[in-house]
Amino acid sequence: MTKYKGYFIDLDGTIYAGSKRIPAAKRFIERLQSNGIDFLFVTNNTTKMPEDVVKNLGDNHDIHVSVDNVYTAGLATADYVKKDAESNQLDKTAYVVGEKGLITALQNNGFEITDNKPSYVIVGLDSSVTYNQLSKAVLLVRDGAKFIGTNPDSNIPTEKGMQPGAGSLVKLVEYATQQKPVLIGKPESIIMQNALDKIGLNKSDVVMVGDNYMTDISAGINFGMDTLIVYTGLSTKEQVAQKEVQPTHQIDSLDDWEV
Template sequence: MKYKGYLLDLDGTIYLGENKIEAGTRFVKRLQENNIPYLFVTNNTTKTPEHVQHRLTTMFDIDTPVETIYTASLATVDYMNELGREKTAYVIGEQGLKDAVYNAGYIEREENPAYVVVGLDNDLTYDKLTLATLAVQSGATFIGTNPDLNIPTERGLLPGAGSIIKLIEVATRVKPVIIGKPEAVIMDKAVDKLGFDKKDLIMVGDNYLTDINAGIENDIDSLLVLTGFTQKEDVPNLPVAPTYVIDSLDDWEF
């Protein structure tokens, strides 16, 4: 089937940590050569879209406009703006997430903020977890940027934002609003950005739990590529099969 637009994962699909997936670079260049619209939809909140763009160019030989990069950080801010509570927030996360939230006019507040936003934080401390827990207990809207329990890297599967979110969820007994894949929040906004009907789009990724379920749960066809999180031996036991499964993005024809 010919698709009018592509929703693309990054980690494990286009690259693996610091390592280029050559077929991923070739895939994006083929999309560009065929004038097929695409949008990188990533649960990674540690980097700004500009940083992601620079990294794609310098490390992975992919020149792409910054407008083609939609992160869970941007989707989080879009969701917060729609909710319309007081613009105060306590954020656990890297600079990419903090920049997105605070540059959108939200004021950092440790006690009684309107929002607690939790993403991946490589400098996580017990004190940060304590502040977030107390704020949620006091009535802050609890937002988790993405549910990824692990991050695929060249070192192996490292703890992801989902692991941190789960800790605060257990401590507060409050379920967070999850923004990133596979949730509808980020997917609906990504679909709107590309401007096509869902039936004309396909979600491409390496992680069944996030990328492929994002397609399955939001009525979008899915393409699982076996270069990252989900392994070939996992495929026969998946509860709902992806629309397509390939070993390499080189195997896909437009």
């Protein structure tokens, strides 16, 4: 079994299943911690700040980590547009369809949130989005603002079922503008490169762990990183068996993995 110096780890379906605990995940994280192995939760969530993720893990799943262990698509988006604005000498201004986690990350990176000729239009998940907000995003992109999508997830799993994800809102703006966005989250490589910069290891020393072939595992494959799929969430063995590129490792439970 390959020994890795670092782990990128998905959350929902891998570490927990909605509000339900996955006991093997707690044991897995504690093995990493006791062995001094670096890890980052790399998540496409943009609605929460790392503090919220840490609190949920501790309060609801008895998994105790720090904010330094969390890298969200919201943080990755804010990091990307900050670097892009500085390299292209653009104003740090953005119009945002999104919630607190994304907006706070942008503001922490020095961005002003405005609808007055912004440099960027950033579309993420917003559970209370209105037609007027999306219409404004479309008009601003058509007027020349750079179009950024936080992540391409078409759906998010909830207690009610599979509800529209950020990708559904991004696609609406894309369709109405006929412009492709820069996508940040998994399975794209931007979030992976940013996470690698954050963890400070070589790509060959890190493995991407997740339950979803289309996001987690594809992110690792697209980035040229080893992958570990755990069958506790979305993808099934039958689905994965049909894929042209197989995960580097496959397990039924995180208890089956030796760090």
